[in-house]
Amino acid sequence: MSNTNTTDERDLGEAGAQLSTAPREEPASSSVPAMGVIGWARWFWRQLTSMRVALILLFLLSLGAVPGSLIPQNSVDELKVQTFKEAHTTVTPIYEKLQFFDVYSSVWFSAIYILLFVSLIGCIVPRTGQFIGQLRGRPPGAPKKLTRLPAYTTWRTDAEPEQVREAALAVLRKRRFRSHAVDDAVAAEKGYLREAGNLMFHIALIVMLVSFAGGQLFKSEGGKLIVEGDGFANTLTQYDDFKSGSLFDTDDLAPFSFTLDDFKGTYERSGPQRGTPRTYEARVTYSEGADGAPQKRIIRVNDPLVVDGTKVYLNAHGYAPVISVKDGRGKEVYRSAVPLLPIDSNVTSTGAIKVMDGYKGVDGKKTQLGFQAFFVPTFAGSGQGTMFSQFPGADYPVLALNGYHGSLGVDSGLPQNVYQLDTAKMKEFKDANGDKLKQRMRPGETMKLPDGAGSVTFEGVEEWASFQITRQPASGWALTGAVAAVFGLAGSLFIQRRRVWVRAVRGADGVTVVEMAGLGRSESTRLPEELGDLADAVHTVTPTAPPPASEQLSEEPAEGAEK
Amino acid sequence: MNLAAATNENLASISNTLIYSSMAVYMLAFFAHIAEWVFGSRSKVGRTAAALTGAGAAASGVKVVQQGGGTAVLDRPKVVTRSATGTRDVPDGPGAAGGTVKGDLWGRIAVSLTVLAFAVEAGGVVARALSVQRAPWGNMYEFSITFSTVAVGAYLVLLALKKNVRWIGLLLVTTVLLDLGIATTWLYTDSAQLVPALHSYWLWIHVSTAIFCGAVFYLGAVGTLLYLFRDSYENKLANGGNPGAFARSVLERLPAASTLDKFSYRINAAVFPLWTFTIIAGAIWAGDAWGRYWGWDPKEVWSFITWVAYACYLHARATAGWKGRKAAYLALIAFGCWLFNYYGVNIFVTGKHSYADV
Numbered sequence A: 001m002s003n004t005n006t007t008d009e010r011d012l013g014e015a016g017a018q019l020s021t022a023p024r025e026e027p028a029s030s031s032v033p034a035m036g037v038i039g040w041a042r043w044f045w046r047q048l049t050s051m052r053v054a055l056i057l058l059f060l061l062s063l064g065a066v067p068g069s070l071i072p073q074n075s076v077d078e079l080k081v082q083t084f085k086e087a088h089t090t091v092t093p094i095y096e097k098l099q100f101f102d103v104y105s106s107v108w109f110s111a112i113y114i115l116l117f118v119s120l121i122g123c124i125v126p127r128t129g130q131f132i133g134q135l136r137g138r139p140p141g142a143p144k145k146l147t148r149l150p151a152y153t154t155w156r157t158d159a160e161p162e163q164v165r166e167a168a169l170a171v172l173r174k175r176r177f178r179s180h181a182v183d184d185a186v187a188a189e190k191g192y193l194r195e196a197g198n199l200m201f202h203i204a205l206i207v208m209l210v211s212f213a214g215g216q217l218f219k220s221e222g223g224k225l226i227v228e229g230d231g232f233a234n235t236l237t238q239y240d241d242f243k244s245g246s247l248f249d250t251d252d253l254a255p256f257s258f259t260l261d262d263f264k265g266t267y268e269r270s271g272p273q274r275g276t277p278r279t280y281e282a283r284v285t286y287s288e289g290a291d292g293a294p295q296k297r298i299i300r301v302n303d304p305l306v307v308d309g310t311k312v313y314l315n316a317h318g319y320a321p322v323i324s325v326k327d328g329r330g331k332e333v334y335r336s337a338v339p340l341l342p343i344d345s346n347v348t349s350t351g352a353i354k355v356m357d358g359y360k361g362v363d364g365k366k367t368q369l370g371f372q373a374f375f376v377p378t379f380a381g382s383g384q385g386t387m388f389s390q391f392p393g394a395d396y397p398v399l400a401l402n403g404y405h406g407s408l409g410v411d412s413g414l415p416q417n418v419y420q421l422d423t424a425k426m427k428e429f430k431d432a433n434g435d436k437l438k439q440r441m442r443p444g445e446t447m448k449l450p451d452g453a454g455s456v457t458f459e460g461v462e463e464w465a466s467f468q469i470t471r472q473p474a475s476g477w478a479l480t481g482a483v484a485a486v487f488g489l490a491g492s493l494f495i496q497r498r499r500v501w502v503r504a505v506r507g508a509d510g511v512t513v514v515e516m517a518g519l520g521r522s523e524s525t526r527l528p529e530e531l532g533d534l535a536d537a538v539h540t541v542t543p544t545a546p547p548p549a550s551e552q553l554s555e556e557p558a559e560g561a562e563k
Numbered sequence B: 001m002n003l004a005a006a007t008n009e010n011l012a013s014i015s016n017t018l019i020y021s022s023m024a025v026y027m028l029a030f031f032a033h034i035a036e037w038v039f040g041s042r043s044k045v046g047r048t049a050a051a052l053t054g055a056g057a058a059a060s061g062v063k064v065v066q067q068g069g070g071t072a073v074l075d076r077p078k079v080v081t082r083s084a085t086g087t088r089d090v091p092d093g094p095g096a097a098g099g100t101v102k103g104d105l106w107g108r109i110a111v112s113l114t115v116l117a118f119a120v121e122a123g124g125v126v127a128r129a130l131s132v133q134r135a136p137w138g139n140m141y142e143f144s145i146t147f148s149t150v151a152v153g154a155y156l157v158l159l160a161l162k163k164n165v166r167w168i169g170l171l172l173v174t175t176v177l178l179d180l181g182i183a184t185t186w187l188y189t190d191s192a193q194l195v196p197a198l199h200s201y202w203l204w205i206h207v208s209t210a211i212f213c214g215a216v217f218y219l220g221a222v223g224t225l226l227y228l229f230r231d232s233y234e235n236k237l238a239n240g241g242n243p244g245a246f247a248r249s250v251l252e253r254l255p256a257a258s259t260l261d262k263f264s265y266r267i268n269a270a271v272f273p274l275w276t277f278t279i280i281a282g283a284i285w286a287g288d289a290w291g292r293y294w295g296w297d298p299k300e301v302w303s304f305i306t307w308v309a310y311a312c313y314l315h316a317r318a319t320a321g322w323k324g325r326k327a328a329y330l331a332l333i334a335f336g337c338w339l340f341n342y343y344g345v346n347i348f349v350t351g352k353h354s355y356a357d358v
């Protein structure tokens, strides 16, 4: 607090000057510009870098963050945004205009923080200069009336004034006060670390912001779904989806590869929390570089694999039934573990099986097959009907299929969702009654296609895990900034910057009068305590003189104490 | 059910019994505090009014104490303190007991009961932790019981350090009862294991500091609230107003506005770096668990808002024209943000953090 400005200036003079580098608040009226463009620019700059505006911008920043937490955000969950838009048709256009679905990258939110950071830089630079000046300079001399200061003490001693000042210098220097003698007094100051901490904190904020921004430009992030037994090599083509910052270069991808050996999930077996996941473990074998030695490792939810600055996170899992398809002549034309997408917390899953080529129909013509698949890892039991899983573990897996033949439409050039079947150019397989052909299967069971068109076998179940592979450069810098910010803050908030003056002058009666006073940036109970300790130390060297007969408790310091 | 599970269920029910018992003891402490305030109201101290109306005399004279007499030569020189200009020089009130013997007795009984209730409640939290064999911070129920335990613990530590904080007692005990009441009726969750995302030593670091910050911020907020009341009371007196008998009786026994203001500033300033650390620790954990350090998840957003709001408060205190009441409002807003982050976000908003079972 720059409370020193409010203390009686006439008495204190320069005593409190530069006890902080906080910008001086000027009354708003006095700073309205009178000149042209330059005047306005200067006025604008002064406003922007004032504490008042920093405060307002900070407040706006927190206010501006609110809508983003209440309205679904594209950056978090696009699906939710879509649902919200469908449910709230009246407000949606307004929200879209206001960029409420992208608050944190919106023009107005960016404007707030950019202004704040410009203000911050505009504030830091002069403050740093000023602080260096203060470090070079020396604490100002004693104010005229030490009695006016927040902590004050005095006594009379037989020691010479010079002796007292020397003793005071020694005591203060021993306690690491920067001190020097000016005129009839000693001036001392301590706690510069407070200002240093405060500057460090604000600079650390800039470092953090710059590293976040830099990280965004150079980062890359992609997803990959892997079925047990399969592998991944870190090249662009292997990703299922991939996003990168605008300055990212494919050469930045760290060369490494890994294979998913086994995925294991365990779940609460009993009680009200039955089915809640307990552990997820992906056992992998990975090798660094183009041909590094294979190493084994378990990737857990909180425990990514880190290779060369790239992190591989486990972020989802599901089941992949192994399916084989035979054509009419009994020739296996397809065999694959088909990953299905979970649709609820008990891992009821859906997906599509697409037999693209190799299959010939009964008429001997090439055609394609497609199956819609429903899978439950734990079936409720026969008679209990629904294809909704009862438990996320694969206790009693059941797969339900219905089939189509015709064209999968994969050659149409449009990107296709691998989990969905485009049945526009396909015909349903029908059973003997002319109904849709569908069957529930346990592992090992087979569904016959009608009219000798072949068969589909549910061979078994594998699990899949999906991984997020991210490279976030500059996160080390961000972390350094964050740590510096905490330490800077601690320094700034726990260290008190304070000044102490010791004046020793010969009184009219020839006895030396010692006065000591302390001033801090904010009122603190520690200040008087410390002054007491210092006074005690000086006092032991220059003890109190026996009082003259007339001495009394007086309202003002002994005569002659004031210069 | 195997044997280990049986012991755990036992521990869980022991924990519940302890929590309910602590509520009973807190209730007794609450009545003892009420008795303290009631007996204290019979004192006729009226110091504040005297100090304020007798103005000039008390405030302006700076007493310079000089050492005199041969015997006192080795005493340390006495330090005289003086408030900065612009602040009222009002002495602290005598506390809830108002200097009465009976009131003081009840106050001591209340504090002793609070110590007992704290011990019982802490036992409940520990039993809960043992029953689930992990840190007891997996859901809102556990969070709530830990929260009030820490708040009371912090208060007792301040008391033990001989800080002038007994005035907080009644409000604190009331809130603790409220918090525990909500926890046991609406938020109760059977003890259970954690989902994999919570398995991390960052849970210990991030959540323990988050709870601690909240509990201590709470003490600061109480100080701020009382500061606002006391400050308007002092203003009224200084302007020759006449506060109602009840307001006078209660407010005159509180510490001076400047003391309350300093108290809450110190608390908030001391906790702010820890809160900063909490958010950073959370970001690191999110980086490990979800593959991104910061994703504007509602919980993250509100932690950020809380942080910025407290930064606002600290800035306000350094800005001319914003000290005092305006800064105090900001401090209350900041604590409001913390509360919303704790209750509101878990209940009204869904995000990655909303595993916390309600």
Ligand code: HEM
Binding pocket: A001, A002, A020, A021, A022, A023, A048, A049, A050, A051, A054, A058, A116, A119, A120, A121, A123, A124, A198, A202, A205, A492, A493, B308, B310, B311, B314, B315, B318
């Ligand atoms: C990014 C936003 C900012 C945050 C989060 C922030 C945070 C803080 C915090 C927490 C403090 C308290 C430390 C203390 O009281 O010593 C503080 C102090 C301070 N801030 Fe900021 N600040 C920000 C931007 C700014 C800007 C833009 C300015 C300049 C206009 C500024 C100038 C100051 C000054 C001068 C102090 C020290 C006040 C004093 O000496 O007591 N800050 N800041």
